[in-house]
Amino acid sequence: MTTTFTPKDPVWCSGCGHYGVRGALVNALSELDIPAHETFLLAGIGCSGSIQNNVNAYGYHSMHGRVLPTAIGAAIANPDLTVIAAGGDGDGYAIGMGHFAHAIHRNASVLYILMNNAAYGLTKGQDSPTSELAQVAGHSPALDGMSMGLSIPGATFLARGFTRWSDQLNGLLIQGLEHVRAKKGFAFLEVLSPCVTYNDTYPDWDAQMYNVDEDPDFSCTDRGIAFQTIERLRSEGRIASGLIHQGEQSAFEANWIKEGLCPANLEAHEPQKNLDTLHDIMTSYST
Amino acid sequence: MNIMTNNIKLPKQTRLCEDINVMVAGQGGDGSLTIIALLSHALRQRGLELYQTSNIASRIKGGHAAAILRASKTQHGGIGDNLDVLVAFDEEAIINAGPSMSPDGIVIYDISRGPLPEGCLGPDVLVLPVPFSRFAVRDLRRDLFKNGFGFGLVARVLGIEDSEAEDCMRKRFKKLSKAALEANLHALNLGFGIADEFGIKHGDNLIELADAEKSERLSISGNQATALGFLAAGGRFFAGYPITPATEIMDTLSRHASKIGCVVIQAEDELSAVNQAIGASLTGARAMTASSSPGIALMQESISHCGSAEIPLVIVNCQRAGPSTGMPTKTEQSDIGMMTQGGSGDFPCVVLYPGDANECFTIAALATNISQIAQCPVYIALDRSLAQNTATVAPFDLESVKLDKGKLLDEATLKTLDTYKRYAITDDGISPWALPGTPEGMNLVTGNERNEWGQVSTEPENRIAMMDKRARKINAIRDLLPGGVEHGDPRAEIGLLGTGMETGVMGEAWARLEEQGVKTRCHRPRTLSPVLDDTLDFINQCSRIYIIEHSESGQLERLLKGAGCPAEKLRGIRKYDGLPFSPGELTDLILTREAQG
Numbered sequence A: 001m002t003t004t005f006t007p008k009d010p011v012w013c014s015g016c017g018h019y020g021v022r023g024a025l026v027n028a029l030s031e032l033d034i035p036a037h038e039t040f041l042l043a044g045i046g047c048s049g050s051i052q053n054n055v056n057a058y059g060y061h062s063m064h065g066r067v068l069p070t071a072i073g074a075a076i077a078n079p080d081l082t083v084i085a086a087g088g089d090g091d092g093y094a095i096g097m098g099h100f101a102h103a104i105h106r107n108a109s110v111l112y113i114l115m116n117n118a119a120y121g122l123t124k125g126q127d128s129p130t131s132e133l134a135q136v137a138g139h140s141p142a143l144d145g146m147s148m149g150l151s152i153p154g155a156t157f158l159a160r161g162f163t164r165w166s167d168q169l170n171g172l173l174i175q176g177l178e179h180v181r182a183k184k185g186f187a188f189l190e191v192l193s194p195c196v197t198y199n200d201t202y203p204d205w206d207a208q209m210y211n212v213d214e215d216p217d218f219s220c221t222d223r224g225i226a227f228q229t230i231e232r233l234r235s236e237g238r239i240a241s242g243l244i245h246q247g248e249q250s251a252f253e254a255n256w257i258k259e260g261l262c263p264a265n266l267e268a269h270e271p272q273k274n275l276d277t278l279h280d281i282m283t284s285y286s287t
Numbered sequence B: 001m002n003i004m005t006n007n008i009k010l011p012k013q014t015r016l017c018e019d020i021n022v023m024v025a026g027q028g029g030d031g032s033l034t035i036i037a038l039l040s041h042a043l044r045q046r047g048l049e050l051y052q053t054s055n056i057a058s059r060i061k062g063g064h065a066a067a068i069l070r071a072s073k074t075q076h077g078g079i080g081d082n083l084d085v086l087v088a089f090d091e092e093a094i095i096n097a098g099p100s101m102s103p104d105g106i107v108i109y110d111i112s113r114g115p116l117p118e119g120c121l122g123p124d125v126l127v128l129p130v131p132f133s134r135f136a137v138r139d140l141r142r143d144l145f146k147n148g149f150g151f152g153l154v155a156r157v158l159g160i161e162d163s164e165a166e167d168c169m170r171k172r173f174k175k176l177s178k179a180a181l182e183a184n185l186h187a188l189n190l191g192f193g194i195a196d197e198f199g200i201k202h203g204d205n206l207i208e209l210a211d212a213e214k215s216e217r218l219s220i221s222g223n224q225a226t227a228l229g230f231l232a233a234g235g236r237f238f239a240g241y242p243i244t245p246a247t248e249i250m251d252t253l254s255r256h257a258s259k260i261g262c263v264v265i266q267a268e269d270e271l272s273a274v275n276q277a278i279g280a281s282l283t284g285a286r287a288m289t290a291s292s293s294p295g296i297a298l299m300q301e302s303i304s305h306c307g308s309a310e311i312p313l314v315i316v317n318c319q320r321a322g323p324s325t326g327m328p329t330k331t332e333q334s335d336i337g338m339m340t341q342g343g344s345g346d347f348p349c350v351v352l353y354p355g356d357a358n359e360c361f362t363i364a365a366l367a368t369n370i371s372q373i374a375q376c377p378v379y380i381a382l383d384r385s386l387a388q389n390t391a392t393v394a395p396f397d398l399e400s401v402k403l404d405k406g407k408l409l410d411e412a413t414l415k416t417l418d419t420y421k422r423y424a425i426t427d428d429g430i431s432p433w434a435l436p437g438t439p440e441g442m443n444l445v446t447g448n449e450r451n452e453w454g455q456v457s458t459e460p461e462n463r464i465a466m467m468d469k470r471a472r473k474i475n476a477i478r479d480l481l482p483g484g485v486e487h488g489d490p491r492a493e494i495g496l497l498g499t500g501m502e503t504g505v506m507g508e509a510w511a512r513l514e515e516q517g518v519k520t521r522c523h524r525p526r527t528l529s530p531v532l533d534d535t536l537d538f539i540n541q542c543s544r545i546y547i548i549e550h551s552e553s554g555q556l557e558r559l560l561k562g563a564g565c566p567a568e569k570l571r572g573i574r575k576y577d578g579l580p581f582s583p584g585e586l587t588d589l590i591l592t593r594e595a596q597g
Helices: A018-031 A047-054 A067-077 A089-095 A097-106 A145-150 A166-181 A202-208 A223-235 A254-258 A271-283 B032-045 B091-100 B132-140 B143-158 B162-172 B178-198 B222-232 B247-260 B270-282 B293-298 B300-309 B336-341 B357-374 B384-388 B411-415 B460-480 B502-515 B533-541 B555-562 B583-596
Strands: A039-043 A058-061 A082-088 A111-116 A157-162 A187-192 A209-211 A239-246 B015-017 B019-027 B049-054 B064-072 B083-088 B101-110 B126-130 B207-209 B218-221 B235-240 B263-266 B286-291 B313-321 B327-331 B350-352 B377-383 B390-393 B444-446 B485-488 B494-498 B520-524 B527-529 B544-549 B570-574
Touching: A018 A047, A018 A111, A018 A166, A039 A047, A039 A067, A047 A058, A047 A082, A047 A111, A067 A082, A067 A089, A067 A097, A067 B235, A067 B263, A067 B270, A082 A089, A082 A166, A089 A097, A089 A111, A097 A145, A097 B270, A111 A166, A145 A157, A145 A187, A145 A223, A145 A239, A157 A166, A166 A187, A166 A239, A202 A209, A223 A239, A271 B222, A271 B247, B019 B032, B019 B091, B019 B143, B032 B049, B032 B064, B032 B143, B032 B162, B049 B384, B064 B091, B083 B091, B083 B143, B091 B101, B101 B143, B126 B143, B132 B143, B132 B178, B143 B162, B143 B178, B143 B207, B162 B178, B218 B222, B218 B357, B222 B235, B222 B247, B222 B286, B222 B313, B222 B357, B222 B377, B222 B384, B235 B247, B235 B270, B247 B263, B263 B270, B270 B286, B270 B293, B270 B300, B270 B313, B286 B293, B286 B357, B293 B300, B293 B313, B293 B336, B300 B313, B300 B377, B313 B357, B313 B384, B327 B384, B336 B350, B336 B377, B336 B527, B336 B555, B350 B357, B357 B377, B357 B390, B357 B460, B377 B384, B485 B502, B494 B502, B494 B533, B494 B555, B502 B520, B502 B544, B502 B583, B520 B533, B527 B555, B544 B555, B544 B583, B555 B570, B570 B583
Parallel strands: A039 A058, A039 A082, A058 B444, A082 A111, A111 A187, A157 A187, A209 A239, B015 B207, B019 B083, B083 B101, B101 B126, B235 B263, B235 B286, B286 B313, B313 B377, B350 B377, B494 B520, B494 B544, B544 B570
Antiparallel strands: A157 A239, B019 B064, B049 B064, B049 B390, B218 B390, B313 B327, B350 B527, B485 B520
16 A cells, blocks of 8 residues: 555544535445545545545545536546535635536536535634525625526536535535436535634524424425525525435536547657547648 | 619729738628628639738627728738728628728728718718619518628629639538529629629729639638647547637647547536546547636636646637636636646746747647647647638648657557556656556556655655655756747837737837837747747847737736746737637737837
8 A cells, every 4th residue: 555645633623514415425435435546536625625635535625616617627527536626605605616617507416515604604704695694684685596596597506505404414515426426417515514712503503403404394406495495484584404405417518428538648648649639629720 | 773873983093902901891690791702702712912801990789880801912921000891791890990980991881781981081081872782682682782882893893704713612512502692693693783783893903813823722720720730640639618719729620530530528617618628638638728818717726736736738718808707718828827837836837829820839849749748738739810710821731740748658658667656756747657547557647746666745844855846847848848939129128029919919009119210129939838938038139029918907918027037028919809809900009109208
C-alpha cells in the first residue's frame, strides 16, 4: 500500500451540524461499496468547504461559488467517477446561485450536498440567503432551494434532509448517490445543518421539520403537489424534509457516454492514433 | 441594360498587379462576403496567396459591413495600404473607403440607392456606376442577386475568364437548389452583359493579375487553427461562453466534435466555462477555455487558482479593443498586462503569442502539452486580427504533434512508491500527479496554501517552500517555450519589435525601410511570460528599438521594461483606434520618429 494523505478530523465547532453530514456521507459511500479512489469529492468555500479533508476520497477545494461547474466538468470528463459536490448556503445560494440554477437545468450526474446553516459561519455570523428559515421576522423571505429546483423543468432529484434526522439523511444520501451512479442526472440534497456558534437553529428546526416521506398525500413525482406542499408548510411555519422530487430527464452527458467518449482517457486521444481524423478535419480547410 | 456609359473613359493599358486589395462593402445582408468568397476561389486558382478580413474600414453603424481580400504572390499576413478595387453597395462604403482607394483604383458603385457621393474619391479613380439592386429586382425579382451581377463585372475587370467565374459560382453555390443556382448564374451573365456595355469585353480586363505556382494551402483563421492545434494535442474538453471575437473557437470545435470525440460545452457564463474546464482538467482530460478580454477578466480568479492549485489549463484570449465592453469587433493588444500580471497573488503562468494561423496550430498544441507538464495555466494570446482574419497557409504538420503527459502517475508506478504526496517538493518544482480514479494515489487539490499532502497550511516555512517550488516550474519548462522570430540585418542598430497581429505589417515595413536605405532588424517574441533571453539579447544588441503594439499605454513596452530592458532604448509605436497598422502607415511612423532623432 502506498501511503497517501490521511483524512483529518474536522475543524468544525463541537455540535456543528456538518458532523452529521460527514457521517452520513461516509456511511452512504461505504453502504454502496464505492471505492474511495473512484470517489471525487469537491467542496466550496466556507465551513462546509473543508469536508473533503475529512473523507477518504480524492478531494478538491474549489473557489467560492464555483464548485458546481467544476464538479460538472469532472463528471463529464471522466464518467467512471462518482462525483460529489459539497458546499454551504452562501456558496450555493448567494455567490454560486447562477451555477446552481444551471446545474439543475443541465442535469449532469453530480450529487450536490448543500449544507444549509442559514448563516455565514467562517466569516463570523453574517446573514445568508436562507437566514429567514431561522429568524421568524424582520428579513425578506428566505430563499427556498426546493421551490427553486421545482421550478426548473430539467430537475431529476431534489431532496432535503436534516442532520438531526440521521436515518432519513442516510437514506437520501444513498438515493442521491444511486441516482448519479446510474447516470440519471443531477441530484440535489439540501441538508439543514445548524451552526451552533452563530445561528443555533436546532430548537427551531426541531419544531419546524415535516417529513414528507411519511405523508401519504405527498407525491415526489408530481411537481404541482410538491410545490403546493412546500408552500402550505411554509405558511404554517414548517419546513418540508424528504425526497421532494424525482423526475425523468436524460442526463447532460448521456450522448457522450453512449458514444463511449471519455476525455480523461488520454490513451485514446494520442495524436498518432487520431491522425486520419485530424487529417480529414484539417483538409476541410484546404483551398 | 440601359446604363450610363457615356462619360466613362477606360484606361488604355491593362494594369499589372502582383498584389491586389479588393473591398466589397454595403449593408449587412448585401452579400459583401459572398462576392469576396467567390473572388477568393477564383484568385486561389491563380495560385495567389489570400488574406481576408472583414469590417476593418467600416464603423459599427447601421449594419454597414465590409470585406477585404488581399491576393498576392506571397503571403503578407495583413492587408495592403490601398484598395485597388471597391465594390460599393451604398454611399457609406464610398465615404468610408474613399480615402483608402488607390489613386488609379476602380470603384464599382451601385447607384440604386442614390448618386455617387461627391468629394470622396480622387480624380483618377475610375467609377463604374451600375444600378445593381434595381436590375436584380427588375430582372430576377430579388435584391440578393445583385451579387451575381457584381461578381460578373468584377470578374471581367480582373480578367477572370467567364467560364472560370461560372465555375466558381457553381462550386460556391453547390448546396443551393437548382433554381437558385440557375438564377445566380443568370445574374452573373447579366453582369458580363454590363461589362460589355462598359466596353470591358471578355479578355479586355483592366487589371492583369499575376500568376503564381499553386501550392497546397489551407484557408483558415487563427481561431480555427487554434482549435485544431488543441484537438491535435489530445484536447478533448472545451467549455466557453459566446463572445466576440472568440466564439469561432467554440464553433470550430463543435463542428468537428463528433468526428474526433470532443466535449464542447456552452456554459452559462465565463466563470462556469473556466471552472468546467478546471473540473475536466482535474480528471486528466486536456481542457481549454477561450474568451475575449472582458470574459478573461471574469476568469482571473480561476486562472490564479490554477496557478496556486497546480492545475493544467489552456486559456485562449482573443483580445479586442478595451477597456470594459470597449469595441467588441475591433482589434487591440491591451490585455498583455492582465495576462502576464493579472489575477491575485504570485503564481507561475505562461503566455504564448502566435503570429499567424500556422503558429496558432503549433502553439495551441504546445500550450496543451506545456500546461500538463508544468501543471499551470497557459494563455494563448490572440488579437481580433489574428483570431478572425483568414489567410492561406501551408498545411499543418500533424505528425509532429506528440502528447506529453509530464509527471502523470499511473497505478503501476504509484504502487512502487512508499508514499505519495500530491504537492511533493521537487528540484524542478513539478510534483508527480495522480488522477482521481487511480488506486493508491488519493490526494487533495486546493487553492489554499497547503503542505505536501495537500492539507491546508499557513506555516511560514512551508509557505516559502511551496511558493518557491511553484516558481521553479517556469525554469523547468523554459527550454520548451517558443523563442522569438528574427529577420533583417543582425548588425542593424534599429530594432523593430512587435508580436501577434504586428507580424505581417512589421515585415512589410522592414522591407520598405530597407528600400529607403534604413537598415533595421526585427524580433517577434512568441513567449511573453516569461520574457525569454533572446528578446533581451535582441534589445541589448540594438541601439534603439521600436516597440510596435496596439495598446495606448504600451503594455508590451512595460512588460519589457519590467524584464530589465533599458527604458531609454525603447520607442513606442502605438495604435488604439481599433484598426491594424497598414504597411505605409507603420513605415512613415518609424521614419518620422527617426527624423526626430
